[in-house]
Amino acid sequence: MPSPTRWTRAFRTRRRTRSRTRRLLERHLAVMVVTALVSMTALLVSYREVQNAAGEMRTRDAPAVQGAAATQLALLRAHQEAKSSLANGIDEVVGAGARYANQLAAADQGLSRLSDVQIDGERGRGVLKTVKGLLTSYSSSITPGAVKYVHDDLMQKEKFAEAGTILDRPGTGVVPRLDVLQDHQMRRVDRVSSLGTLQRTGWAVAELGLLVLALTCLSALWVLRTRCGRSQDPWLLAALLVTVALAVVPLWATVHTQERLDTARHQLVAIERRAHDHADLVASQNYVTDNSTALRGRLAARSWQSWTYYGALGGAALIVLLPAAGICRRLNADYWRAG
Secondary structure, three states: HHHOOHHHHHHHHHHHHHHHHHHHHHHHHHHHHHHHHHHHHHHHHHHHHHHHHHHHHHHHHHHHHHHOOOOOHHHHHHHHHHHHHHHOHHHHHHHHHHHHHHHHHHHHHHHHHHHHOOOHHHHHHHHHHHHHHHHHHHHHHHHHHHOOOOOHHHHHHHHHHHHHHHOOOOOOHHHHHHHHHHHHHHHHHHHHHHHOHHHHHHHHHHHHHHHHHHHHHHHHHHHHHHHOOOOOOOOHHHHHHHHHHHHHHHHHHHHHHHHHHHHHHHHHHHHHHHOOOOOOOOHHHHHHHHHHHHHHHHHOOOOHHHHHHHHHHHHHHHHHHHHHHHHHHHHOOOHOOOH
């Protein structure tokens, strides 16, 4: 058998080099596709979780906490106004007074709204059902005391004391029951508004995957430049830019949303604490009302939240398709220039 000539050896060497380069590009493509799929799945799920938390806080959690605080203060204010009517002798003319009636009506409306938005599940519905029954008993005590027994001081004081007991009795009164409901609601608010371990892990996976994807894009560009004679590839350059944008924009949006959730949680804690300040019920009611209105404005949905999600969804498709298009084009069109 004749020995290989110089041309034969060069041809074989060239074939081996082209084969190694092709396998190298194929490995780059596989890494980019896998990391893109993994990182974007983690990113989209993590981003959606934070936005869902903001939506829950806006539509259910914040109104539930605000409603419980406002209802509790309205009940206490109604009882205070009834006692004020008794002390000032107004009950002899108009019973418990218009202010009492207004506050009791506000408390009743607050309970109705709270039944729709409370976030303590079946347990919360049971508490509110019991509270409504206790309010019926409260009215059955306060109304005779303010109307029927106007000229019977002993019975009048007995009925007012009975009504006050229904409100404040430790463990079983209206206010303690609302306190228990509020405590459960605040625990849920804390869970919903905090970035948990699972979410942090999701973001870490997403950002790490995008970093690997960006480095792989750079490596593929270097391979194409040094082995395939291409100074640049527009498809891979576009994929690199999209990768950087995906690593920055959704994370920024999440940090911004999380800051709003943290602020909302702190404000709800302040509202819940102010509801326990019974020294000046009028000031406490005004505080709860004003801060609830301000909080609704801060939690209002931003249009860029949805656009960011759908933009990330489109970017996820691009960082899979662009590297595939760029590398496959080089492999099929001008791979002969490798080596």
